[in-house]
Amino acid sequence: MITIHKNENTAANGPETPSRYTWINLVDPRPEEIERALALGFLGGEFIEHALDQHECPRIEFDDECTIVVIRAPYIETRQGEERRSTVPIGIILARSVVTTICRVNDAAIQSRLHTCVQPACLFRIEQQLCQIFKEISLLFMRYLKEISAEIQELEHDLADTRSNEDLKLLLNLQKTVTYFHSALKTNDFIIDRIMRKGLSLGTGTKLSFTEDEIDGLDYALTETRQGIYMSKIFTEVLTSIANVYSSIISNSVNQIMKVLTSLTVIIMIPTFITSFYGMNIELPFQHDATAISIVSGIGVITTAGIILIMKLRKIL
Numbered sequence: 001m002i003t004i005h006k007n008e009n010t011a012a013n014g015p016e017t018p019s020r021y022t023w024i025n026l027v028d029p030r031p032e033e034i035e036r037a038l039a040l041g042f043l044g045g046e047f048i049e050h051a052l053d054q055h056e057c058p059r060i061e062f063d064d065e066c067t068i069v070v071i072r073a074p075y076i077e078t079r080q081g082e083e084r085r086s087t088v089p090i091g092i093i094l095a096r097s098v099v100t101t102i103c104r105v106n107d108a109a110i111q112s113r114l115h116t117c118v119q120p121a122c123l124f125r126i127e128q129q130l131c132q133i134f135k136e137i138s139l140l141f142m143r144y145l146k147e148i149s150a151e152i153q154e155l156e157h158d159l160a161d162t163r164s165n166e167d168l169k170l171l172l173n174l175q176k177t178v179t180y181f182h183s184a185l186k187t188n189d190f191i192i193d194r195i196m197r198k199g200l201s202l203g204t205g206t207k208l209s210f211t212e213d214e215i216d217g218l219d220y221a222l223t224e225t226r227q228g229i230y231m232s233k234i235f236t237e238v239l240t241s242i243a244n245v246y247s248s249i250i251s252n253s254v255n256q257i258m259k260v261l262t263s264l265t266v267i268i269m270i271p272t273f274i275t276s277f278y279g280m281n282i283e284l285p286f287q288h289d290a291t292a293i294s295i296v297s298g299i300g301v302i303t304t305a306g307i308i309l310i311m312k313l314r315k316i317l
Contacts, residue, residue: 001106002026002033004040023129024100025114037100051091051102058089058187060194066095067202069130071191072184073137074144075107085144085177087184092133094202099129113140127210130200131217134192138224141185145231148174152238159246171246175239182232185225192222263311270307271300 005023024037026048034048047068050056058071069092077086090110091102103110113136117129151174158167196218201207210218278284278296289295 002029002036022097022099023117024098025111026100026102027106027111028104029102040098047091047093048102051089051093052104053089054104056089056091058184058191060191060200062201065202066093067200068093069191069195069200071134071137071188073103073110074141074181074184075105075110077105084173085148085181087180090133090137092130094126094130094200094208096202097126099126101133109140109143113137125214126202127208127214128217130208131210131214131221134188134221135217135224137188138221138228141181141228142224142231145181145228145235148177148235149231152235152242156242159242159249168246171239171243175236175243178232178235178239182229182236185228185232189222189225189229192218192225196222266311267304267307270303274300274303 003025005025024040026033026037029037029048029052037048047061047063047066050061050068051070056070060070061068070089071092072087073090074085075088076083088103088105088107088110091100093100093102101114114133116136117132151170155167155170155174196215199207199210274296278292
């Protein structure tokens with residue numbers, strides 16, 4: 001899908017030239033849409049390929065006419081009918097008056113955040129649009145991290161009551177999500193910090209000129225990103241702690257079950273031994289006595305009660 005946003009000074013009907021477009025948004029583009037974008041803006045074909053690579057790391061790269069800034073954004077991934085959070089690269093190609101954003105997945109939350117950049121100020125200044133994109137992506141990370149915080153609390157409550165395979169799957173998914181988020185936020189932090197310290201150029205030529213408000217916007221995005229890093233680190237430690245406690249609880253439960261079963265085996269073994277002994281076809285005490293069965297049963301009960309008492313005193317049972 002390709003979306004082209006015009007600024008207010010663009011004529012309603014006119015030729016599609018780069019000067020008349022300020023933002024080209026490519027979402028999971030088809031080959032013909034990529035060709036159209038290449039015709040509208042000064043884009044490097046290899047830059048588009050980089051942005052569409054699922055495993056592309058955040059970075060900044062230049063060529064003669066344009067610059068690509070790659071950051072990672074959170075999105076909802078669906079696999080085998082199950083939804084989970086992951087991250088995807090977003091390429092921002094800057095070329096003269098044209099900004100091109102490229103994302104390989106059509107995620108509603110990402111597109112909603114990006115479309116907040118369709119404002120007059122953003123559509124006239126590349127710097128403003130770049131700052132707004134950084135800000136919206138960092139806020140999206142924070143939104144998902146707050147949702148993860150609520151899910152962790154719910155998971156702790158569930159694990160305190162029951163321990164099912166579904167809880168284990170949720171714990172694993174949360175651990176993977178937080179790991180992906182932490183890695184993406186760390187690299188996004190590096191990109192934003194580098195732009196704030198060293199600035200950014202369009203290709204090998206014009207250097208972008210950020211206003212004081214735009215610097216404040218970058219600083220806000222950097223602050224939110226670092227807060228996200230802090231939160232994801234805490235969540236990682238919390239989830240690791242939950243996993244360790246969960247493993248300890250399961251191990252302790254298994255030990256308790258084995259302890260009870262072993263104790264019952266010992267207890268049952270005593271009357272079994274006595275009755276088996278009196279079942280032998282040899283001369284035995286009390287075998288001619290009419291009350292022999294009562295005597296043998298009494299011995300079994302007394303012996304069993306003694307064993308149970310000893311186990312209780314030694315806290316074995």
